[in-house]
Amino acid sequence: MARAALMLALLLCFAAAARADGLLGATGYKMAGDATKMRIVVNFDSEPDVKWFLLRGPNRLVVDLPRTRFALEAKDVKPRGLVRAVRYGDQGHGSRLILTGKGPFAVDKLDVLKNDDGTGYRIAIDMSAASEREFDEALANQSLTTGSTVSTEKGGRVGTGPVSAPGHRFTVVIDPGHGGVDGGAESSAGTVEKDVTLAFAKELRDKLAAAGKYDVFMTRDDDVYLALDERVRIARQHEADLLISIHADTIAVKGLRGATVYTTSVGLINNPQRSAGFKVLKAPDVPSVLVELGYLSNSKDEAQLLSADWRGKAAQSITNAVALFAAAKAGTATGG
Ligand SMILES: [Zn+2]
Known part of the structure; x- marks a missing residue:
């Protein structure tokens, strides 16, 4: 009993210290899906101000964050499905999360959402397998994109869908x-x-x-x-x-x-x-x-x-x- 109380006290100290350092806390990471479609959810202790963009060679999604303390489980960030690598860490003035695709992909959605249970916020990313042409099109059309609580449906921004390139052969x-x-x-x-x-x-x-x-x-x-x-x-x-x-x-x-x-x-x-x-x-x-x-x-x-x-x-x-x-x-x- 006394031990439990001590643990609780320590945890509270940690929580207080964490808040005092002024960093955003990334508290959890989940990834589900397969090589054709993935959903990635990253949990934060407060509202993250994010900007995201694509890079090629290899195909990557880069999410820029304020300076962040990452407390993620190694098993959760283990690559699978459409995601070949998950990297994160400090990057100059802020922090960065980088997802490398197994091949070209489309970001169908990237939202910052408030958790219903009041425990913070999450970034929810939907990505799906695409062609190199579609990836390049999205790359060419992109300006830095800010995630918001308003859903960013794929539209003019991300070039996906059945429309083929001119000169596309059967x-x-x-x-x-x-x-x-x-x-x-x-x-x-x-x-x-x-x-x-x-x-x-x-x-x-x-x-x-x-x-x-x-x-x-x-x-x-x-x-x-x-x-x-x-x-x-x-x-x-x-x-x-x-x-x-x-x-x-x-x-x-x-x-x-x-x-x-x-x-x-x-x-x-x-x-x-x-x-x-x-x-x-x-x-x-x-x-x-x-x-x-x-x-x-x-x-x-x-x-x-x-x-x-x-x-x-x-x-x-x-x-x-x-x-x-x-x-x-x-x-x-x-x-x-
Ligand atoms: Zn067979």
């Missing part, structure tokens, strides 16, 4: 399923899905590039692990008009074989027989298709998947389908 991002520690399906003969998807993706990339009309990117071009949100972030970074995910899964139904294309937002090819295997890619702003090349559980499918000749033909038919989709999209765009 852009395809090819996403070979699985990779790294995630091998995907495996046939009884030992063929691993991640290798099949990568081999096919490279074939498709070359076919699409040879058409000379598209910008083509891959989410991975070697054997690395990528989480789904990171794949979507990469598609956004390139302003993909179409994200093509490649798979060759195993399935328990005997006699089911052949290539199928599942689409989330376009109708390329569809095989209703396979609708039970429908998989949705959560990329609502990027038209996405999931191509099941065949099933590694079927030995005939497996033989095809391992045939360079078959892969070439299948890649060509997908390239033809992409041409139809791109033409349809261009028609819609020019038709107003």
Whole structure:
């Protein structure tokens, strides 16, 4: 009991001392989301006067603060999702919080808000994955921005949204399923899905590039692990008009074989027989298709998947389908 009282007295002394030094106190940090979208909340003991701006090389959000005493937990500021690094500290006359993005991003919102429970204030930041062009546009348009209790919605200031740059070519991002520690399906003969998807993706990339009309990117071009949100972030970074995910899964139904294309937002090819295997890619702003090349559980499918000749033909038919989709999209765009 006496000990608790002593602790309390010490804490009160600390609090008094903290206030006496005249510094703003950053008392907590929270970060939630994934590689496509993050919310960051920083708590303060009094109202912070903030200014923020973007820097590139690498893509950073800089928040300027009055001189601040940071009492943040190391585990809370551990980078994750869209944020690759969190740094903070003294900077000349004030202090600074710097968030480095995993790639280009948009600041959708940065607000200074009063906590409802009366324990101080917080900065709430919403950021989402964007393209380099969108980041540069926001960079060019920015003057120092002051956070306020009035919400700063993204508008003219931050260039995000579906409007593409003039001269933007139809852009395809090819996403070979699985990779790294995630091998995907495996046939009884030992063929691993991640290798099949990568081999096919490279074939498709070359076919699409040879058409000379598209910008083509891959989410991975070697054997690395990528989480789904990171794949979507990469598609956004390139302003993909179409994200093509490649798979060759195993399935328990005997006699089911052949290539199928599942689409989330376009109708390329569809095989209703396979609708039970429908998989949705959560990329609502990027038209996405999931191509099941065949099933590694079927030995005939497996033989095809391992045939360079078959892969070439299948890649060509997908390239033809992409041409139809791109033409349809261009028609819609020019038709107003
Ligand atoms: Zn798969």
